[in-house]
Amino acid sequence: MPRSLRPDAVLIQAVIAGALSFAHLHDLAEAAGQSGWKGWVYPISVDLLMVAAWRRLRTARRDRSAWVWFVIALVASLGANIATAGLLDLHDVPAWLRILVAGWPALAFLGGTLLVHSPTDTPTPTAAGLRPQPVDEPAVTEVDMHSEDPVPAPAPVSTPELPAAPSGMPAPLAVAVPAALVDHARKIADAHRATTGAPMPADALSARLGLPGPTAAAIAAELQLV
Structure with missing residues (x-):
């Protein structure tokens, strides 16, 4: 069913004000030649x-140029209403009013062009209320398998120190060593x-890798070095 039409007082008032302002501007322009x-x-x-200018203000309220052009258009409309x-x-x-009326097209063209082609303020995710998601950092630094240069040591793990193993036996694993690092040491x-x-x-391997003592001992034990 078609929707019923209801009169809107604000809309009717806007139409009346727009029609009167339109007529006053026309009368003033015609009187100016x-x-x-x-x-x-x-x-x-x-x-x-x-x-x-009003649409520009709705998207960028801090744009001073939009306020300037809105005030200029408002003064032109109110000025015509008062003058008539x-x-x-x-x-x-x-003569000065004839000059203003004759120069209005160029002024309006300049204002419209600046309003259309000026960049708008794009809100950032933080400004829009969105918090950036935390990024989990990798626990192991990527190791180049084709390079024999010392690799950076992984983040140390807080584990209790184990007693020293008897002489002639490999030390037990004291820290968790990444598999990629063990493979690199094996090569x-x-x-x-x-x-x-x-x-x-084992000490030569530790010096070659440039790793701390517990990590080097764990790798040596994994490789069963003496």
């Missing part, structure tokens, strides 16, 4: 500039065995 169709487009130009209220002889318009130890024909000492 803009006859024919030119006198009818002046009110449209003023109203469009005001609407463009009997305070100005429309049959003898002063270095294998390369040492292939070159020298003997197993790589």
